[in-house]
Amino acid sequence: MIVAIASGKGGTGKTTVAASLATIWAGEVLGVDLDVEEPNLHLFLRPAIAGSEMAHMTVPTVAEAQCTYCGACSELCQFKAISVFNQVIITFPEMCHGCGGCIAICPEKALSAGQRELGEISWGQAGGVGFLAGRLRIGEAMSPPLMRRVKARLDQMLAATGGDAIIDAPPGVSCPAVNAVMDSDVILLVTEPTPFGVYDFQLAWEAFTPLGKPMGAVINRAGLGNDAIYRFCQEKGLPILAEIPYDRAIAEAYARGRIIATVSTGLKAIFVSLRDQIRDLAQPNRSREAAHA
Amino acid sequence: MREIIIISGKGGTGKTSLTGAFAHLAADKIICDLDVDAPDLHLLLQPTKERLEEFYVGHEAEIDAEKCDGCGLCATMCQFGAIRENGAGFAVDPVRCEGCKVCVAFCPAAAIRFPERHCGHWYVSATRFGPLVHAQLFPGAENSGRLVMVLKQQARELAKARGVDLVLCDGAPGIGCPVISSLSGAHLAVAVTEPTPSGRHDLERVAALCRHFQTALAVIINKYDLNPDETARIEVFCHDESYPVLAQLPHDPLVTTAMIQGLVVTELPESDFSRELGQAWSRIEELAGLGR
Numbered sequence: 111m112i113v114a115i116a117s118g119k120g121g122t123g124k125t126t127v128a129a130s131l132a133t134i135w136a137g138e139v140l141g142v143d144l145d146v147e148e149p150n151l152h153l154f155l156r157p158a159i160a161g162s163e164m165a166h167m168t169v170p171t172v173a174e175a176q177c178t179y180c181g182a183c184s185e186l187c188q189f190k191a192i193s194v195f196n197q198v199i200i201t202f203p204e205m206c207h208g209c210g211g212c213i214a215i216c217p218e219k220a221l222s223a224g225q226r227e228l229g230e231i232s233w234g235q236a237g238g239v240g241f242l243a244g245r246l247r248i249g250e251a252m253s254p255p256l257m258r259r260v261k262a263r264l265d266q267m268l269a270a271t272g273g274d275a276i277i278d279a280p281p282g283v284s285c286p287a288v289n290a291v292m293d294s295d296v297i298l299l300v301t302e303p304t305p306f307g308v309y310d311f312q313l314a315w316e317a318f319t320p321l322g323k324p325m326g327a328v329i330n331r332a333g334l335g336n337d338a339i340y341r342f343c344q345e346k347g348l349p350i351l352a353e354i355p356y357d358r359a360i361a362e363a364y365a366r367g368r369i370i371a372t373v374s375t376g377l378k379a380i381f382v383s384l385r386d387q388i389r390d391l392a393q394p395n396r397s398r399e400a401a402h403a
Numbered sequence: 404m405r406e407i408i409i410i411s412g413k414g415g416t417g418k419t420s421l422t423g424a425f426a427h428l429a430a431d432k433i434i435c436d437l438d439v440d441a442p443d444l445h446l447l448l449q450p451t452k453e454r455l456e457e458f459y460v461g462h463e464a465e466i467d468a469e470k471c472d473g474c475g476l477c478a479t480m481c482q483f484g485a486i487r488e489n490g491a492g493f494a495v496d497p498v499r500c501e502g503c504k505v506c507v508a509f510c511p512a513a514a515i516r517f518p519e520r521h522c523g524h525w526y527v528s529a530t531r532f533g534p535l536v537h538a539q540l541f542p543g544a545e546n547s548g549r550l551v552m553v554l555k556q557q558a559r560e561l562a563k564a565r566g567v568d569l570v571l572c573d574g575a576p577g578i579g580c581p582v583i584s585s586l587s588g589a590h591l592a593v594a595v596t597e598p599t600p601s602g603r604h605d606l607e608r609v610a611a612l613c614r615h616f617q618t619a620l621a622v623i624i625n626k627y628d629l630n631p632d633e634t635a636r637i638e639v640f641c642h643d644e645s646y647p648v649l650a651q652l653p654h655d656p657l658v659t660t661a662m663i664q665g666l667v668v669t670e671l672p673e674s675d676f677s678r679e680l681g682q683a684w685s686r687i688e689e690l691a692g693l694g695r
Contacts, residue, residue, distance in 0.1 A: 118441050120414010120576040125601060147577035148412050148608060153600040188461065188504050209482050209503030248611045251548065251580040281414040281576050282440040285545035288498060305662050306419065310441040317542030321498070334659055361654065365599040365630035 111274045111392050112264075114144075114294035116318065118310030120281035122300045123330035123354065126364055128278040129154035130371035130381045131388075132239045138273025141236070142264055143243035144290040145280040146229060146253050154369050157241035162232035165244070165259040167208040171224035172199050183212035183221060208255060228256040231263060242267060253280070254289045261293060283310070283317035292321055296392045298351070300328045303335035312342060324391045328384065331356040349391070352384040404562050405691045406555075406570045408437065408589045412605030414576035416595045417625040420658045421680070422573035423447035423667035426532040428684040432569035434530065435558040436537040437585040439523070439550045444573050447667050450528030450535045458523045458538065458553065460546045461502040464495045470514035477506035477515065498543065522546050525554060527561065534561055548580035555588065569693060578612045586618045591691045593649065597626045598633035606637065610644060621647045621690055623683060626654035647690065650683035652676055 115128045128151060132141040143151040170183070170192060181194040191205035192212050203226045213221045229246040244260040246253055264275060279290035291297050297318050301311040311327075318325060327343050332353040343350050354360065354370070354377070363373045371381040409422045422444060426434045436444040464485075466477070471492055478486040478493060485499035486506060495506075495515075507515045522545070525538035536558040538550050558570045572589070575581040586592060592613050596606040606622065613620040622641050627634045634651065641648050655676050661668045669677045 117414075119443070120411075120416075120441075122415060145577075147579045148414075148601075148605040150413070150601040150604060153604060186504060186508050188502055207501050207503055209501065209505050210480070211503055211505040211508065214480065214505065215508060246578065248578065248608065249583075249615045251583050253577075253579045283542045284440040284540055284547050285543075286577075286579065287440075288543050292498060304659050305446050305665075306443040309443060309446055313441055313542045320543065334656065336663055358654070361626075361629055365597075365626075365633060367600040 111296065112277060112294040113274070113296045113298060113388055114277040114279050114291035115298050115300060116279040116287055116291050116314060117281055117300045118283055118314030119301065119307050122302050122307055124281070124300050125150045125154060125278050126330070126370050127298065127300050127328055128276050129369045131385060132276045133369050134371050134378060134381050135239070135274065135276070135385060138271050140240035140242055140264070140267060140273060140275040142260070142275050142277045144257050144260060144277050146244035146246040146256050146260070147280060147286070149243050149245050151278045152241065152243060153367060155236040155239060155241055157234040157236035159232050159234040161234070162230055165228045165231050165256050166225040167228055167255045168210060168223045169203040169206040169208060169226045170201055170212050170221045172201060173220050173222065174199065176218045176220035178218055180217065182215050182217065186211045186215050204251065207252070228259070231260055233263070233267070240267065240271070240273070253286045257286065257289045283313045288317060291318060294323065296388055297323050297325045298328055298388065299325060300330055301339060302331040303329060303337065303339045305335070305338070307335070308338045308342060311339060315346060315348065326351040326387065326391055328352045328354070330354045351387045352380050354380060404559065404568055404570065405693055406572065406589045407591045407593065407687060407691050408572040408574050408585050409593050409595060410574040410582060410585070410609055411576055411595045412578065412609035413596070413601050416597045416602060417658065418595050419443045419447070419573050420662065420668060421595055421623065422571065424669045424680050425684055425687070426571055427667050427669045428681060429569060429571055431567045432533055432571045433558045433562045433567055434533055434535045435554055435570055435572040436535065437551050437554060437572045437581065438575040439538040439540045439547050439554065439581065440575060442537055442539060445535070445537055447662065447665060448530040448532060448535055449665055450526070450530045450537065452526045452528045454527040456525050457521060458525055458550055459519045460522050460549045461520045462504065462517045463497055463500045463502050463520045464506050465516045465518065466493055466495055467514045467516060468492050470512050472512045472514070474511060477510055480505050480509055523550060525550065525557070527557065536561065547575070548584040551581050551584035555585070578608055582609070582612065583616070586613065586616050589618050591687065592618050592620045593623060593687060594620060595623045595625055596637060598624060598630040598637060600633070603633060603637050603640070607640065610646065619690070621649050621687065623649050624651045627651035628653050647686065649686045650679045652679055
């Protein structure tokens with residue numbers, strides 16, 4: 111099972127929930143950081159890194175001697191990443207999405223596969239929790255290509271271990287966030303009951319509902335703000351799986367890099383209950399089968 | 404004309420609440436919300452929309468089932484896994500389609516349409532603090548960087564037309580395409596951080612991004628009292644890298660109180676928080692070279 115922790119608004123507690131769930135999960139589990147722009151999961155899980163590699167994507171390189179400047183490549187490119195005028199051909203690798211169209215369409219075979227560095231993928235182990243993360247190169251604009259490579263490695267790791275994965279997704283509701291959650295089995299939306307939290311939560315709900323995956327809500331800083339989030343969840347039939355109270359002591363523990371589920375038995379119980387409800391949400395028949403057994 | 408952009412790296416550090424307060428404190432300006440993905444500034448400013456525009460950018464592939472002969476070449480060539488056989492034939496998953504046109508160009512049956520993609524709306528609005536240029540990308544859409552460029556262009560034109568010296572922008576979290584777009588042409592970036600491991604880590608990355616694009620950076624430490632040790636580490640980092648620290652703001656539910664009332668924190672009765680913010684704004688004006 112792959113559980114994606116997403117939010118809409120940033121800073122609502124995605125990483126807190128991901129690190130806590132991974133820590134109390136029980137059984138083979140991988141904590142996966144797909145917030146490749148600002149990866150933070152390692153700051154809480156503190157894994158021993160076992161390996162890493164640079165990730166690249168395919169961009170065109172030009173063998174100008176073979177180029178007849180016919181312009182087929184620049185005509186096809188939708189991203190202004192290759193340009194031909196008069197007797198000049200120029201590539202803009204930072205604009206390239208890696209579709210491979212220019213290379214395939216060139217009648218002279220003057221274009222071949224070059225590389226653009228996307229960032230780094232690293233993996234390791236934090237106690238009983240496996241770890242995998244992507245880290246975008248500073249200046250790289252596109253995070254989805256690196257996320258696709260992290261997910262490819264995740265598939266390999268899950269095929270080898272057969273365990274579960276908990277994905278820490280980036281904030282927002284546009285392409286990076288959708289890329290982070292679209293291959294998961296369950297989506298958990300973490301929010302706070304403030305006007306910003308509620309508004310962005312609604313956007314996230316709209317963005318992720320078409321994916322057709324089971325979704326649940328976690329309300330962090332419960333007690334702060336107002337009750338609009340509860341009304342929205344009720345209206346949409348979205349289950350609230352956990353509430354983490356608004357408490358300065360929790361904020362301070364987080365600020366010191368603590369994993370919240372390990373701070374007190376009360377907090378641990380919240381996450382154990384959350385874990386069990388996620389498992390039920392992923393397999394709707396499971397609880398019924400248990401009842402029949 | 405000066406452009407100031409409020410960023411953070413990490414989300415939820417207080418960018419929008421502080422941008423709202425600065426919009427209140429600044430004299431003549433155009434306000435611009437560049438977090439087109441999850442915009443929140445309008446919740447504080449209650450804009451009255453005066454202009455609404457559709458945002459179309461790029462295209463998306465659509466397979467015409469009548470013309471498709473099922474050869475599957477499109478699915479083989481698509482680098483984004485967006486074309487799949489679904490039992491009834493081949494279909495494009497719009498969530499995965501990047502609009503690269505490869506399938507359209509190579510389909511031997513010319514069975515793939517390529518309509519323009521409607522990605523959202525943008526607006527010019529009136530608020531109690533002045534004009535606001537803002538947008539809403541459709542949830543799940545892409546091309547936020549392009550929409551950021553559109554908004555900046557509109558804000559600049561509006562500033563010019565009205566003889567205003569300042570464009571004040573609320574940015575997006577992260578260091579990817581919308582943030583890179585919002586830094587282009589900015590005179591000063593102000594990063595709002597918090598004294599947590601994530602806050603400091605993400606500040607360091609967004610600072611590296613600003614260095615990469617040669618944008619001047621200043622820092623505000625929000626919730627400084629949550630972890631004084633981490634606040635000290637951020638101060639050392641800023642000192643070593645010569646980033647001015649403009650303010651240290653306490654962890655205060657006042658910000659949420661204001662938000663719930665649809666106000667910015669400087670509209671509430673005067674507090675330590677609002678006084679510190681007022682000083683920060685004066686320093687921002689100095690650093691950005693405003694009023695010279």
